[in-house]
Amino acid sequence: MMLDGKRFLVIGATQGIGRALAGLAAAAGADVIVASRSAERVARTMGELTGAGNVTGHVIDLTDAASIAAGMKAAGKLDFLAIPGSAVTFGSFRDLDVADAMASMASKFWGPYRAVKAAEMAAGGSVALFSGTASRKPIGAAALTAINSAVEGLGRALALELAPVRVNVICPGLVDTEMWERLPGGQRLEMVDQARRRLPARYVATAADIAEFALAVMQNRYLTGAVLDIDGGGLVS
Numbered sequence: 115m116m117l118d119g120k121r122f123l124v125i126g127a128t129q130g131i132g133r134a135l136a137g138l139a140a141a142a143g144a145d146v147i148v149a150s151r152s153a154e155r156v157a158r159t160m161g162e163l164t165g166a167g168n169v170t171g172h173v174i175d176l177t178d179a180a181s182i183a184a185g186m187k188a189a190g191k192l193d194f195l196a197i198p199g200s201a202v203t204f205g206s207f208r209d210l211d212v213a214d215a216m217a218s219m220a221s222k223f224w225g226p227y228r229a230v231k232a233a234e235m236a237a238g239g240s241v242a243l244f245s246g247t248a249s250r251k252p253i254g255a256a257a258l259t260a261i262n263s264a265v266e267g268l269g270r271a272l273a274l275e276l277a278p279v280r281v282n283v284i285c286p287g288l289v290d291t292e293m294w295e296r297l298p299g300g301q302r303l304e305m306v307d308q309a310r311r312r313l314p315a316r317y318v319a320t321a322a323d324i325a326e327f328a329l330a331v332m333q334n335r336y337l338t339g340a341v342l343d344i345d346g347g348g349l350v351s
């Protein structure tokens with residue numbers, strides 16, 4: 115098993131990309147710790163993944179400094195830290211309240227910032243942050259573009275400041291995850307169908323597609339300081 119006995123924490127592991135990544139890491143032999151802000155959802159995910167391997171769990175709320183400090187301490191020394199967790203409010207610059215933009219920044223930027231700062235990484239450890247192609251291809255949500263750009267900058271800087279721990283940023287385009295359940299009616303299906311027709315890959319990724327990529331990135335010993343786009347060609351179209 116490639117990851118036998120490696121300690122692998124995923125913050126934001128109860129659905130979507132994080133859940134898929136936790137499952138793959140467990141299946142590869144890692145000691146996986148699943149975390150999110152919900153004790154109930156962490157317990158449910160642990161139950162679902164237990165068959166895949168050694169899976170434990172903690173509550174870590176990325177918007178709560180005390181929760182991050184306690185959770186990272188409980189997680190102990192880590193070989194791998196992935197942080198796909200975030201809750202972001204979409205909205206145009208004109209429509210989105212500043213308070214909502216700041217809450218999104220707190221969740222997707224400051225939460226990971228604090229978590230990496232509190233992490234005890236093993237020598238040769240590997241961190242993966244998650245941004246999104248809105249960083250470089252704005253989609254009418256200025257706060258999201260700013261947040262994703264900030265995450266990408268943080269990843270590049272930490273690759274130097276935390277070396278030899280490796281730090282990379284996974285930058286997905288549209289991924290058909292539970293995140294889009296927030297869309298009313300058939301809008302999720304419509305959005306995915308439209309993207310499938312528009313994207314050069316003529317395909318929209320699942321959580322598993324991104325998780326497989328993230329796991330390979332995290333394990334590659336020559337990869338650090340990179341922002342890795344996985345977007346079906348969205349950025350060039």
Ligand SMILES: NC(=O)c1ccc[n+]([C@@H]2O[C@H](COP(=O)([O-])OP(=O)(O)OC[C@H]3O[C@@H](n4cnc5c(N)ncnc54)[C@H](OP(=O)(O)O)[C@@H]3O)[C@@H](O)[C@H]2O)c1
Pocket residue numbers: 125126127128129130131132149150151152155156174175176177198199200201202221222225244245246247285286287288289290291292293294321
């Ligand atoms: N899906 C896409 O189209 C897409 C595109 C570009 C970038 N991304 C980025 O890729 C990452 C993963 O996306 P996804 O689609 O898998 O997201 P998702 O389905 O919405 O899952 C988000 C995860 O984060 C957890 N979470 C939310 N707020 C949290 C908090 N305060 N503390 C800890 N955990 C928290 C949620 O768990 P609980 O509710 O149990 O806390 C959930 O497990 C995100 O950063 C997202 O912005 C996604």
